[in-house]
Amino acid sequence: MKNKIEDLLKTIISKSLKIPKKKINPYLKASNCKNWDSLNFLTLISNLEKKFKIKFNYKEMIMLDSYKNIIKVLNKKIKK
Amino acid sequence: MKKKNLFIKGSSVYLSYPSSADVGKDWYDWFNDDEINSLVGKYPWPNSKSDQKKYLDDVRRNKDRLLLGVKILKNSKMIGVISLSKLNSHHRSAESSIIIGNSKYKNGIYALEALALLTEFGLTRLNLNRIFSSTLLINKNAHNLNKILGWRKVGTCKKSHYYKGQYVDSVIYEILKENWIKSNKRPSFGNE
Numbered sequence: 316m317k318n319k320i321e322d323l324l325k326t327i328i329s330k331s332l333k334i335p336k337k338k339i340n341p342y343l344k345a346s347n348c349k350n351w352d353s354l355n356f357l358t359l360i361s362n363l364e365k366k367f368k369i370k371f372n373y374k375e376m377i378m379l380d381s382y383k384n385i386i387k388v389l390n391k392k393i394k395k
Numbered sequence: 396m397k398k399k400n401l402f403i404k405g406s407s408v409y410l411s412y413p414s415s416a417d418v419g420k421d422w423y424d425w426f427n428d429d430e431i432n433s434l435v436g437k438y439p440w441p442n443s444k445s446d447q448k449k450y451l452d453d454v455r456r457n458k459d460r461l462l463l464g465v466k467i468l469k470n471s472k473m474i475g476v477i478s479l480s481k482l483n484s485h486h487r488s489a490e491s492s493i494i495i496g497n498s499k500y501k502n503g504i505y506a507l508e509a510l511a512l513l514t515e516f517g518l519t520r521l522n523l524n525r526i527f528s529s530t531l532l533i534n535k536n537a538h539n540l541n542k543i544l545g546w547r548k549v550g551t552c553k554k555s556h557y558y559k560g561q562y563v564d565s566v567i568y569e570i571l572k573e574n575w576i577k578s579n580k581r582p583s584f585g586n587e
Contacts, residue, residue: 345502353495356503357539364543372579376543377406377508 324389327366328382331359343382367393398471402463403516404585405508410463410477410516413451417464417473423447425475425496434534435494436556436565458482461521465495465509474500477509479517479526487524489517493540503540511544511582518572527569531556541568545578 328343329336332350345351360379364370367389371379375388403410413422425431426442433439454462459482465475475495482489491513495506517523530537532551542548546568554562575581 345504351502353501353503353506354536354539357507357536357543360503360507360543361539370579373511373582374406376580377504380502380504 320389320393321386323366324363324385327362328359328385331355331362339382341383345380363389369393398466398468400464403512405468405512405582406585407468408474408505408508408512409466409468409585410509410512411466411473413462413464413473413476415448415451418444418447418451420473421497422464422473422476425494428496431494431496433558434531434537435492436529436531461489463513465493465505467500467505472497472500474505475509477513479513479521479523482521482523487522489521489523489526491517491526491528503536506536506540507543508582510540511580512584514544514570514575515582515584518570518575524572525569527567529555529565529567531558532564532566533558538566538568541570544570544580545574546570547574 325336325339328339332348332355334348334350345356360371360376369392371388378384378388398409398411400411400414401409402412423442423444423446426437429439454460460478460480461482462476462478464473465477466473474497475493477491477493479489479491491510493506493510495501514526517526528541548566549569550567552565552567555565556563
């Protein structure tokens with residue numbers, strides 16, 4: 316993923332999950348992030364769809380449980 | 396491993412027909428949580444295991460309501476309940492509601508999947524034409540959940556619910572079959 320996109324992604328995650336950008340790393344997961352609650356996660360999906368002008372399908376949506384998986388799904392969507 | 400009472404299978408959760416064994420766990424206690432009761436507009440009243448058992452028996456006798464447990468596929472833990480109520484066979488409509496009671500699993504993913512599975516089941520298997528839900532204006536979780544799955548906001552009921560000392564508005568969302576069948580949010584059932 317290109318740096319500019321990754322930076323935008325970190326900004327969106329940081330704002331949606333209300334965590335500092337520097338805490339966003341490849342190990343970030345729903346299971347290890349206190350702020351990854353229902354409201355913040357649903358805000359994150361909505362913000363990703365808006366900012367990247369994409370629509371996640373069902374399979375993609377339920378994969379978005381970690382920073383790594385978000386990058387994986389976004390890479391596929393953006394390439395399309 | 397075979398899942399007990401599995402009804403609809405997803406990727407991380409499955410929806411099951413609740414049994415008396417489920418009552419004995421923490422299900423009844425979710426409804427002793429003031430915040431859960433407030434957000435679903437439930438009367439704040441103590442709930443016991445026997446109350447919950449009676450409720451389950453009532454629901455089972457009542458054919459205008461389908462109540463399912465939301466369980467984690469990996470460990471069969473019941474984390475919430477989801478339902479279609481006011482099932483109307485003439486107008487082909489029903490009202491949905493969902494509660495994820497176990498706070499450890501309130502990360503949004505399970506609720507999203509459970510509601511997608513129920514919407515698919517209601518609109519394509521029960522052949523409903525419309526599913527609606529009513530949610531408090533302050534319950535941003537529920538708004539996001541409905542919006543992400545493509546439900547649309549159709550109206551606001553003014554001061555419909557009493558919440559922490561004041562009357563608050565509620566919002567009605569709905570999804571029509573004709574829109575859902577075109578949606579990319581449709582799940583496929585894992586048990587097919």
